[in-house]
Amino acid sequence: xxxxxxxxxxxxxxxxxxxxxxxxxxxxxxxxxxxxxxxxxxxxxxxxxxxxxxxxxxxxxxxxxxxxxxxxxxxxxxxxxxxxxxxxxxxxxxxxxxxxxxxxxxxxxxxxxxxxxxxxxxxxxxxxxxxxxxxxxxxxxxxxxxxxxxxxxxxxxxxxxxxxxxxxxxxxxxxxxxxxxxxxxxxxxxxxxxxxxxxxxxxxxxxxxxxxxxxxxxxxxxxxxxxxxxxxxxxxxxxxxxxxxxxxxxxxxxxxxxxxxxxxxxxxxxxxxxxxxxxxxxxxxxxxxxxxxxxxxxxxxxxxxxxxxxxxxxxxxxxxxxxxxxxxxxxxxxxxxxxxxxxxxxxxxxxxxxxxxxxxxxxxxxxxx
Amino acid sequence: xxxxxxxxxxxxxxxxxxxxxxxxxxxxxxxxxxxxxxxxxxxxxxxxxxxxxxxxxxxxxxxxxxxxxxxxxxxxxxxxxxxxxxxxxxxxxxxxxxxxxxxxxxxxxxxxxxxxxxxxxxxxxxxxxxxxxxxxxxxxxxxxxxxxxxxxxxxxxxxxxxxxxxxxxxxxxxxxxxxxxxxxxxxxxxxxxxxxxxxxxxxxxxxxxxxxxxxxxxxxxxxxxxxxxxxxxxxxxxxxxxxxxxxxxxxxxxxxxxxxxxxxxxxxxxxxxxxxxxxxxxxxxxxxxxxxxxxxxxxxxxxxx
Numbered sequence: 001x002x003x004x005x006x007x008x009x010x011x012x013x014x015x016x017x018x019x020x021x022x023x024x025x026x027x028x029x030x031x032x033x034x035x036x037x038x039x040x041x042x043x044x045x046x047x048x049x050x051x052x053x054x055x056x057x058x059x060x061x062x063x064x065x066x067x068x069x070x071x072x073x074x075x076x077x078x079x080x081x082x083x084x085x086x087x088x089x090x091x092x093x094x095x096x097x098x099x100x101x102x103x104x105x106x107x108x109x110x111x112x113x114x115x116x117x118x119x120x121x122x123x124x125x126x127x128x129x130x131x132x133x134x135x136x137x138x139x140x141x142x143x144x145x146x147x148x149x150x151x152x153x154x155x156x157x158x159x160x161x162x163x164x165x166x167x168x169x170x171x172x173x174x175x176x177x178x179x180x181x182x183x184x185x186x187x188x189x190x191x192x193x194x195x196x197x198x199x200x201x202x203x204x205x206x207x208x209x210x211x212x213x214x215x216x217x218x219x220x221x222x223x224x225x226x227x228x229x230x231x232x233x234x235x236x237x238x239x240x241x242x243x244x245x246x247x248x249x250x251x252x253x254x255x256x257x258x259x260x261x262x263x264x265x266x267x268x269x270x271x272x273x274x275x276x277x278x279x280x281x282x283x284x285x286x287x288x289x290x291x292x293x294x295x296x297x298x299x300x301x302x303x304x305x306x307x308x309x310x311x312x313x314x315x316x317x318x319x320x321x322x323x324x325x326x327x328x329x330x331x332x333x334x335x336x337x338x339x340x341x342x343x344x345x346x347x348x349x350x351x352x353x354x355x356x357x358x359x360x361x362x363x364x365x366x367x368x369x
Numbered sequence: 370x371x372x373x374x375x376x377x378x379x380x381x382x383x384x385x386x387x388x389x390x391x392x393x394x395x396x397x398x399x400x401x402x403x404x405x406x407x408x409x410x411x412x413x414x415x416x417x418x419x420x421x422x423x424x425x426x427x428x429x430x431x432x433x434x435x436x437x438x439x440x441x442x443x444x445x446x447x448x449x450x451x452x453x454x455x456x457x458x459x460x461x462x463x464x465x466x467x468x469x470x471x472x473x474x475x476x477x478x479x480x481x482x483x484x485x486x487x488x489x490x491x492x493x494x495x496x497x498x499x500x501x502x503x504x505x506x507x508x509x510x511x512x513x514x515x516x517x518x519x520x521x522x523x524x525x526x527x528x529x530x531x532x533x534x535x536x537x538x539x540x541x542x543x544x545x546x547x548x549x550x551x552x553x554x555x556x557x558x559x560x561x562x563x564x565x566x567x568x569x570x571x572x573x574x575x576x577x578x579x580x581x582x583x584x585x586x587x588x589x590x591x592x593x594x595x596x597x598x599x600x601x602x603x604x605x606x607x608x609x610x611x612x613x614x615x616x617x618x619x620x621x622x623x624x625x626x627x628x629x630x631x632x633x634x635x636x637x638x639x640x641x642x643x644x645x646x647x648x649x650x651x652x653x654x655x656x657x658x659x660x661x662x663x664x665x666x667x668x669x670x671x672x673x674x
Contacts, residue, residue: 052573073579085574089592098588102579146578 002063002076002153002186003028004049009058011044018044019210022058026203031180031187033201035194037233040207042190046156049188050079063153073102078147079156082163084139086131086146093118093127096145103150117149120179137168148183155187161196173199194234198222206230213350224357229350231277231343237306239277240317243347246274251344254313256291261339269354273347280306282341283319285327290334293317295327309335413656419649426643438650448651450626451634452658458545458616458630459609465549466605467598470556475590477557478564488561495554503618506547510534537627540620544628548615552608556601563597564590603666610659631655 004026011019019041026032034042047053048060051072060067067075078099086095097114105113118124121141131139140160147155157176161169177200180187191197197204198218205215206229214226225231231239242253246269250257258276262269285307296316297308300323307319307327319335321327345351383391420438424431442448477488494502509517510533518530533539567590575585613632616622622629622637629637635655639648 050573050577052576072573072576073581077577079574079577081570081574083568083570085568085570087571087574087589087592089595098575098580099578102584146574 004154004186004188005059005061006045006049007059007061009045009048009055009060011041011048011053012056017210019055022210022212024205024212024215026186026188028063029184029186031177031189031200031202033189033191033197033204034207035191035197035204035233036207036213037192041210042192042205042207043158045207046079046158046188046190049154050077050156051075076153077156078150078152078154079158080140080143080147080160082159084131084143084163086139086142088131091128091130092123092134092142092145095131095142096123096127096149099146099150113149114145117145120148121145136164137172140164140172144179148179151185153186155185157187157189159191160189162191162193169196176200194236198234206233208233224355225277225343225353227350227352228275228277228345231345231353235279237280237318237320239279239343240283241345242276242278242311242315242317244274244276246271246344251276251342253291254311254315256312258291258337258342259339260342260344264340264356265344265354266356268346269344274354275345275347275351276337277343277345277353278317278337278341280318280320282338283309283317284336284338285309285319285321285325285333286336287334290336293333293335295329295331295333297329298327309333416649416652416656419646420653422646424645424649426639426645429645431646434646438647439654441647442650442654447626447634447638448631448654451629451631451651454541454626454628455610455630455632457541458548458612458628459606461541461545462548462552463602463605463609465545466553466556467602469549470553470601471560471594471598473553474557474560474564475586477561491557492554494551497551499551499614500618502547502551503615506543506550507534507619510543534620535624537624540624540628544616544619547619548609548612551615552605555605559597559601560594563594567593599669600666603662603669607659607662607666610662611655631658 004024006022006024009019009022010017011022022041022045024032024045034045036042044053048055049062051067051070055068062075062077087098090098093114096117097110100110100113114127115124118127121144123138123141123145126134126138126142131142134142140163143160160176161172164172173196180200189196189201198221201218203215203217204221206213206221208229214221214230216224216226221230221234225234225239228241232241244251244253244258246252246260247257248271249259249262251260251274252258253276291311293309293311295307296310299306299308303323305321305323305325305327307321308316309319310316327333344354346354421433421435422431423434423437473491477484477491481487509515512518512530512532512535515530515533517533518527521527522530531539533543571589571593572585575589580588611632612630613636616628616630616633617636620628622633626634631651632655635648635652638644638651
């Protein structure tokens with residue numbers, strides 16, 4: 001059993017509060033991504049789990065054992081660093097074998113374990129090379145090899161793919177998913193790249209301002225964002241958020257009425273100011289009836305076109321249409337929003353979502369900063 | 370680049386612009402070459418020339434003696450005794466400099482509260498004039514009123530004051546200590562500069578891999594310091610090997626010739642015994658020994674480049 005639990009963990013550096021009331025329950029064998037923008041506290045969370053930083057208060061446990069006072073080497077974890085942190089004066093083989101050497105595993109046993117890890121990562125032919133003789137992708141694999149050679153309970157990965165080029169990154173993403181499936185070990189993966197989090201993780205903790213905004217499956221994070229931050233952070237382009245007013249069965253944007261289904265929202269939804277959220281793909285562009293808008297920009301990416309539209313009150317939103325669709329800049333259009341795909345949020349800076357379908361596992365309102 | 374490689378030899382087809390650049394280049398390095406020739410090449414050739422004469426220093430008069438001076442160098446005791454003394458001094462003081470220098474650099478690399486003050490203070494011996502340093506140390510070592518003897522007697526380590534600079538092996542220990550004190554700051558600065566460039570996450574990775582503080586020193590710090598230590602050791606070895614002022618002022622080579630290094634021997638021969646020719650032969654001998662260090666140093670720096 002190697003579940004990881006953060007219980008009421010706080011961390012401050014001097015007067016700066018990096019993390020506040022962090023509660024996370026990561027199950028055995030799970031692949032969890034900590035996702036958020038720079039400075040959200042995700043790396044601090046990982047470093048505390050590794051034992052490289054210490055919580056100001058609260059409790060961290062791995063496999064039922066509280067590790068607050070345990071040295072990193074005694075936590076039965078392995079970590080892959082963003083910069084790989086390979087020992088430059090050691091060969092690939094010595095790098096991979098180092099954790100075993102420090103655990104007193106000698107001779108044939110060590111060589112065999114190193115060979116096994118190297119074979120798994122296709123590094124067999126490179127064992128005698130020095131790190132600087134390797135490409136970025138090979139160095140990355142050596143760092144992985146060093147992590148998995150001693151079969152730790154938990155793998156910690158700190159933006160391990162961010163120094164690779166786009167092609168190699170997508171290749172390594174697939175490798176990591178495969179590796180996780182094969183090893184079945186708990187993995188905690190820090191990233192600021194939503195694509196990595198969405199494709200690799202079984203659950204994602206979206207972090208912002210030292211708080212976990214939502215801890216849920218990629219599907220729930222995308223389709224049922226707990227609040228405006230998560231809605232705006234996930235998706236490329238992100239979910240459109242338009243401020244307006246709820247009036248009976250309609251949401252009013254700049255004097256124009258967009259029909260909504262009142263029964264789909266919680267009792268907290270009252271007539272008055274609110275924020276409408278809609279994904280770019282849930283907007284259909286036509287003519288005649290609908291919310292009037294003007295085409296301002298059409299970006300064809302090859303398989304789709306992202307259209308930037310201007311509403312009558314000059315606010316801009318984006319929509320996703322098929323690549324073949326021809327739209328001219330300046331062309332007036334009418335937008336229709338699928339009522340089933342409309343999210344409503346409280347009209348505050350990081351307002352909570354008011355739809356009834358959501359049961360976010362861990363929703364903490366954002367600290368006002 | 371490939372275009373140049375496949376071209377005929379450059380001199381044959383060099384353009385006027387290239388020739389102008391070449392002339393400018395020669396012009397720019399000419400002053401250096403000139404000064405270098407005057408102060409290095411000429412004295413070197415002069416020393417080799419002098420070494421085959423017997424010359425009385427005050428008059429610079431004398432006759433050609435062929436290899437006599439070198440025969441004296443090889444068969445006499447003076448050169449070999451001084452070479453032995455020089456090696457003991459160099460190895461002794463260099464070892465202390467390296468151990469103290471690396472140790473203090475490691476300490477100053479830690480987050481200690483007096484770090485910036487200590488970093489400035491540690492340079493003090495290196496900046497101090499040798500004459501001043503020697504005066505202070507002579508006072509400390511003095512057998513009648515020296516602070517060192519006083520302290521040791523207070524602590525009950527010795528019963529009677531020791532003659533620090535007038536007897537062996539105390540005199541050698543004394544000069545080695547003062548040499549180490551004077552020159553270890555150089556090691557501290559060079560090592561500290563290197564320590565600051567070792568990525569912190571190497572240490573973090575090692576901690577996660579289960580390495581304790583001592584293992585981290587041997588497995589990360591020391592290998593990372595290897596190249597800078599090699600250069601420091603070679604440079605300091607060259608400098609210590611030819612050290613003159615500190616030894617001359619502290620013991621003058623004594624007692625008798627117990628701390629007379631090669632530099633002091635050359636000086637004694639040239640200006641004490643007024644035998645400039647023999648002194649020149651000794652200095653040529655000394656230069657040949659130093660050539661070993663120089664070749665090592667050049668090889669090392671080439672490897673790095």
